[in-house]
Amino acid sequence: MDLKTVDAGLLQSRYRLTKQRAAVLRALGDGGHLSAETILEKVRAELPTVSLGTIYRTLDILRAIGLVQVFSFGGSAARYEASLDKHHHLLCSTCRALENVQADGVGEIAAQIAAAKGFSDIDYGLTIVGRCESCGRKPGKNGAS
Amino acid sequence: MDLKTVDAGLLQSRYRLTKQRAAVLRALGDGGHLSAETILEKVRAELPTVSLGTIYRTLDILRAIGLVQVFSFGGSAARYEASLDKHHHLLCSTCRALENVQADGVGEIAAQIAAAKGFSDIDYGLTIVGRCESCGRKPGKNGAS
DNA sequence: CTCTCTGCAAAGCATTTGCACATTG
């Protein structure tokens, strides 16, 4: 994640690039799909006094600017990640592992549907849920129980 | 929604088809994407003493059997609907209206991705978020700044 | 009679918010 871009985006919205916000971005840059709680831990490694409230507020701002994407899979905490490239999600229903994937062609389909319905300014996301290779081997519960 | 199918599904899992459960299914059969709260109201029209806890428990069972689908868009209550046909969602980010749409071709894309990653027993969902026609006209909080 | 289900109320989490103080420009 390029801090300059971030700064520009923030300033443009009259937000300031504080050390807390930079730390949140750094935490997200590290990798994957993090929960607010996990981000808090990471950020506290640098700034021990940060509060969860600040994490949420920061994530909300970053999302508004479009730098962060949020995913909520019912049932538990939302997961946040930096908006790098456009991608989709492959979630293992058993171990909850989450992987990014590309899905060519979906964008056009989504745009077409949205246009037909009069929607504008759209975003779209494809989520595939199933059993990953390793969970597929284990005894686990099958689809039809 | 066919009660016989439901009953079979429930029995097969050692669950009983009680009047509360039937009422929840009837509420879902009526239409759209309901929140637990809305389902509660509908069910209370027939069974005034039903509790929210029972609604949630019932929805959870129905989901486990595959008769109900749940959607959580971060931020607010989950929405439940009967699993009738395969479809996707078009959500207005402003008024939160939710509409079902067909999306031909997505299934193949999803299957292909899943196969490539070794996933089995998959399901997939495409969610398109944007501003619906009427909200697009009003002063939105998004878009042109 | 035994096992499952229900209502109620309390508990549990994730997330949001009010407020006084700290920080930034």
Add this chain to the structure above:
DNA sequence: CAATGTGCAAATGCTTTGCAGAGAG
């Protein structure tokens, strides 16, 4: 100095759960 950001803690909203009694097989 004026405006924005932060920490803390309390509040909120959705969902889950323990328990004792009710209902089904």
